[in-house]
Amino acid sequence: MDFTLNSEQTMLRDSARRYLAQAGGASWQGYAELGWLGIAAPEDAGGLGGGMADLAILAEELGRALAPEPFVDGAVLATRLVDRLVVGHRREALLGEMIAGTRRLTAALYEPGRRYELAPQTTAVRDGGGYRLSGTKVLVMDGAAADDLLVTAALDGGVALFLVGREQAGVDGRAYRTVDRRDCADFRLDVTVEADRLLSGDALDAVEDALDEARLCLCADMLGGMDSAIEMTAEYLKTRTQFGQKLASFQALQHSVADLFIDADSVRSSLLRAIPAFGGERAARRKAVSACWVNTFETAKRVTGMAVHLHGAIGFTTEYRVGHYLRRAIVSERLFGDVEFHLARYMAG
Amino acid sequence: MNLAFTAEDEAFRQEVRGFIAANLPPALARREAMGFHNDRATVTSWQTALHRRGWTAPGWPVEFGGTGWSPVQRYIFDRECGLANVPEICLIALSMVGPVLCRFGSPELRERFLEPILRGDYWFCQGFSEPEAGSDLASLRTRAVRDGGDWIINGQKIWTTDAHMADYMVCLARTDPEVKPQAGLSMIIVPMDAAGVTVRAIETLDGDHHVNEVFLDNVRVPAGNLIGEPNSGWTQAKFLLEHERTHNAYAGMLCRYVARIPALIEVGRANGLPETQATEYRRRHARLAIDVEALEWSVLRVLAGQPGPALGAAASALAVRGAQCLLRAADLEMAILGPQVAPAFRPEDGVPLPAFAPPAAAGRTTQYLYWWAATIFGGSDEVQRTIIWNTLYR
Numbered sequence: 029m030d031f032t033l034n035s036e037q038t039m040l041r042d043s044a045r046r047y048l049a050q051a052g053g054a055s056w057q058g059y060a061e062l063g064w065l066g067i068a069a070p071e072d073a074g075g076l077g078g079g080m081a082d083l084a085i086l087a088e089e090l091g092r093a094l095a096p097e098p099f100v101d102g103a104v105l106a107t108r109l110v111d112r113l114v115v116g117h118r119r120e121a122l123l124g125e126m127i128a129g130t131r132r133l134t135a136a137l138y139e140p141g142r143r144y145e146l147a148p149q150t151t152a153v154r155d156g157g158g159y160r161l162s163g164t165k166v167l168v169m170d171g172a173a174a175d176d177l178l179v180t181a182a183l184d185g186g187v188a189l190f191l192v193g194r195e196q197a198g199v200d201g202r203a204y205r206t207v208d209r210r211d212c213a214d215f216r217l218d219v220t221v222e223a224d225r226l227l228s229g230d231a232l233d234a235v236e237d238a239l240d241e242a243r244l245c246l247c248a249d250m251l252g253g254m255d256s257a258i259e260m261t262a263e264y265l266k267t268r269t270q271f272g273q274k275l276a277s278f279q280a281l282q283h284s285v286a287d288l289f290i291d292a293d294s295v296r297s298s299l300l301r302a303i304p305a306f307g308g309e310r311a312a313r314r315k316a317v318s319a320c321w322v323n324t325f326e327t328a329k330r331v332t333g334m335a336v337h338l339h340g341a342i343g344f345t346t347e348y349r350v351g352h353y354l355r356r357a358i359v360s361e362r363l364f365g366d367v368e369f370h371l372a373r374y375m376a377g
Numbered sequence: 378m379n380l381a382f383t384a385e386d387e388a389f390r391q392e393v394r395g396f397i398a399a400n401l402p403p404a405l406a407r408r409e410a411m412g413f414h415n416d417r418a419t420v421t422s423w424q425t426a427l428h429r430r431g432w433t434a435p436g437w438p439v440e441f442g443g444t445g446w447s448p449v450q451r452y453i454f455d456r457e458c459g460l461a462n463v464p465e466i467c468l469i470a471l472s473m474v475g476p477v478l479c480r481f482g483s484p485e486l487r488e489r490f491l492e493p494i495l496r497g498d499y500w501f502c503q504g505f506s507e508p509e510a511g512s513d514l515a516s517l518r519t520r521a522v523r524d525g526g527d528w529i530i531n532g533q534k535i536w537t538t539d540a541h542m543a544d545y546m547v548c549l550a551r552t553d554p555e556v557k558p559q560a561g562l563s564m565i566i567v568p569m570d571a572a573g574v575t576v577r578a579i580e581t582l583d584g585d586h587h588v589n590e591v592f593l594d595n596v597r598v599p600a601g602n603l604i605g606e607p608n609s610g611w612t613q614a615k616f617l618l619e620h621e622r623t624h625n626a627y628a629g630m631l632c633r634y635v636a637r638i639p640a641l642i643e644v645g646r647a648n649g650l651p652e653t654q655a656t657e658y659r660r661r662h663a664r665l666a667i668d669v670e671a672l673e674w675s676v677l678r679v680l681a682g683q684p685g686p687a688l689g690a691a692a693s694a695l696a697v698r699g700a701q702c703l704l705r706a707a708d709l710e711m712a713i714l715g716p717q718v719a720p721a722f723r724p725e726d727g728v729p730l731p732a733f734a735p736p737a738a739a740g741r742t743t744q745y746l747y748w749w750a751a752t753i754f755g756g757s758d759e760v761q762r763t764i765i766w767n768t769l770y771r
């Protein structure tokens with residue numbers, strides 16, 4: 029076992045941290061130029077063929093920087109789905125455009141009143157030479173900016189995945205923002221697509237597998253956020269004076285910060301434990317990912333909320349950075365299953 | 378010892394219920410249930426109804442317009458208001474400034490302010506905290522200097538709730554810089570429209586607007602606006618902060634959460650929440666209900682208790698426990714609603730919630746985020762813990 033990063037990974041982490049500190053992380057094109065959009069894509073399609081460890085390293089930095097771009101949704105989830113389910117020349121063409129940042133894809137999986145159920149109520153029916161898709165999809169991150177949606181629909185008793193142009197007639201989107209001000213949309217679909225838009229008639233395992241990669245990235249993103257919130261808090265307490273002394277001189281506050289570290293450090297271990305599971309069998313991987321999710325998101329609100337608390341009122345303002353980690357925790361926690369969902373999945377596994 | 382409610386208490390409860398049902402505008406109750414901060418316009422009709430009934434200021438002495446209720450009656454009133462989604466109205470004027478004026482104010486100040494406060498004509502904000510004086514309030518720097526028949530005030534206040542809609546501020550200012558910090562402070566009433574007062578909004582995490590910065594630049598107010606004797610501001614401020622010592626338990630609000638969560642779980646069940654998960658949430662709800670019931674009895678004990686150190690410690694304990702319970706309750710509601718709470722939503726936005734979010738989802742994250750502030754304001758958790766140690770064990 030070796031817990032040290034190799035030289036490429038160190039470079040990835042350091043350059044990401046530098047770039048995000050300077051540029052703020054709100055440029056998809058910037059991500060493309062840095063090669064980040066190709067990490068999850070295989071080398072035979074022009075990607076970097078990176079592993080889970082590389083993705084997690086970058087995701088942690090993006091979380092630390094509160095980057096608003098949908099890296100996990102586009103560059104991980106959608107990219108892994110296309111890699112797994114699109115075949116032939118089309119796969120390379122699509123991935124090429126995604127890696128270059130010229131085409132944005134996002135997955136439209138969840139439906140109203142169905143929480144995290146992946147078996148869709150959206151239906152696909154053969155219609156002339158193509159398919160007619162009908163249904164509603166919600167909480168589609170990056171939905172307003174994406175060029176195409178990867179839509180799950182029930183077809184012949186299986187779960188099919190379709191590639192649907194967002195601007196196509198019959199794709200009725202409503203954009204909004206999440207509590208942490210990320211872009212999102214719901215879609216009502218009543219659209220006919222050509223036959224070749226069906227990517228797979230049996231996509232459920234591929235969707236779960238890609239979701240697990242996205243889930244672990246989201247955990248890493250949150251870990252970066254927690255780490256940063258703790259560091260900011262320690263720094264703030266060293267500069268703020270009340271009662272004629274630095275707040276950091278009060279042992280009660282030192283111990284509160286130490287408690288946050290204890291929680292976040294446990295999350296880091298869950299993450300590192302889950303990464304090698306991606307080289308193994310599916311059941312063990314699912315269990316490890318769910319374990320990491322539960323530990324991460326049962327911890328995240330407390331750690332980031334306490335970071336706000338320890339700042340006092342300044343931490344409660346939007347002008348100040350630390351509270352934005354708490355907002356992000358509230359949203360990320362429920363994007364790909366929540367704590368109870370993953371606890372149940374862990375227990376079932 | 379008799380720890381049961383009497384028949385008169387129960388009759389009073391019914392009377393309060395009837396009054397609320399007859400007078401609380403449904404739209405206001407809906408907005409309050411969501412958990413967004415109210416402004417003056419939204420609460421006017423309710424305050425007028427309360428005033429007609431003589432119920433605006435339960436905490437004031439009867440001769441100034443108080444209700445003369447027993448502690449148990451006051452508790453029953455707060456609980457029923459919590460359950461029925463009654464909003465708090467100008468807490469600072471009614472629960473803080475009013476009692477201070479009743480106790481320390483000159484006859485002129487009482488004459489000028491008490492009745493308009495009861496009517497809802499005057500709203501107040503509380504100008505205590507400053508950028509460098511939070512938990513360490515006594516270190517505040519805003520200066521008031523006597524100039525003939527006036528005080529001239531210079532300084533900066535921050536986190537001033539409702540400054541943007543208040544008519545007056547009670548400003549804690551340094552009137553004697555030579556003595557020890559607590560001894561040189563005075564409480565002065567400052568009209569918010571006086572020359573030299575500037576208010577700047579501060580946006581907070583919950584997405585709401587309640588707090589502000591207030592800049593005081595050579596603000597001139599008549600000497601008579603100083604409450605009581607010069608340099609007695611610390612005593613008054615302590616009186617003010619301790620007057621509603623059970624308020625920070627938010628018992629009424631917690632009863633509201635406990636009462637509505639079971640129905641929310643059923644809404645969840647109809648929206649894809651699996652039964653096993655619902656069972657876990659019912660368990661969490663029961664555990665919360667148990668703690669809230671205990672908290673209610675803590676509030677009653679403090680309301681009925683003999684003043685003394687133990688009472689101070691108990692009041693601090695319930696402020697800390699109250700904030701913990703609020704966070705648990707709001708977190709549970711978010712968990713039940715699941716992905717439906719992710720969209721940002723403000724009632725003023727004019728846009729409906731996204732297609733998939735039920736009305737119950739509105740405001741859930743706003744309130745959760747706000748309860749983190751409840752661990753900070755009114756004396757942070759750490760400050761309360763210090764009070765407990767100092768009053769009981771030092």
Ligand SMILES: Cc1cc2nc3c(=O)[nH]c(=O)nc-3n(C[C@H](O)[C@H](O)[C@H](O)COP(=O)(O)OP(=O)(O)OC[C@H]3O[C@@H](n4cnc5c(N)ncnc54)[C@H](O)[C@@H]3O)c2cc1C
Pocket residue numbers: 268270271275278280281337338339340341342344502503504505506508510511512513535536537538539588750753754755756757758759760
């Ligand atoms: C929503 C909101 C509304 C408010 N409304 C008003 C208002 O209307 N009027 C007004 O005057 N003020 C108001 N306040 C301000 C509030 O009173 C202060 O935020 C509070 O006193 C804490 O001060 P601070 O924010 O400067 O934090 P600090 O005092 O800087 O404290 C930062 C952290 O250090 C901790 N800490 C401080 N001292 C110690 C110690 N000795 N030992 C251990 N821990 C310590 C605190 O608990 C806190 O966690 C409001 C605040 C909020 C958030």
